[in-house]
Each structure stands twice: as structure tokens, then as C-alpha cells.
Amino acid sequence: MPLLRLFRLPMKLPSVLARQLSWSKNEAERFPSGWHEERVRRVLAHYEEQTEEEAVAEDEAAFGDRTQTVMEIPNELVLTPRELIAKREAQNNAQ
Secondary structure: OHHHHHHOOOOOHHHHHHHHHHHOOOHHHHOOOOOOHHHHHHHHHHHHHOOHHHHHHHHHHHHHOOOOOOOOOOHHHOHHHHHHHHHHHHHHHHO
16 A cells, blocks of 8 residues: 555544545546545555554554655645656556
8 A cells, every 4th residue: 555655644544535435426536546435445444443553563664665765745746746656556557
């Protein structure tokens, strides 16, 4: 779950995903490419069932992963790297 790890807001993520589930009847309008209701429900369950210790361990592991970089990005600029990551994942999936 690299995207979630990069953009994770531990206390807010479940409520954001839950809102996505009720936003529209059309799944294509509710979720980005590669996401669907079942996947969102699995992610919600993961974070809702996670203990604080497990969340801290997950965050620490993300910061220790040398294949990824964690950085602060102003909110108004977050869309740009998110689009780049999605584009790269799409290219990788096409191969």
C-alpha cells in the first residue's frame, strides 16, 4: 500500500474512505483507477482494527524503507506527486 503510506493521515483516513463509499452510486465516479468498494472496505478494516502500536510500527517501517522517500508537501501541491505516482503505477501495470 505505498500510496496510502505516503498520504496516510492516521486518524482521518478511515473517515475519508468511508465518505467515498457513500459519495456516488457509480463506482467509477467514487474511486480512482484501480480502486473499488471491496478494496476500500479492506483498507478501512485494516486501519480500524489496527492498534496504536501497530500503526506506529507501520509508520516507522515506512520511514525506514530505503526504496521510498517520505517528505512534507504543501497541501496545494499534493496532487502533482500523486498524479506522477499513479502514472508510474499505470506504466508498471501495463508491462
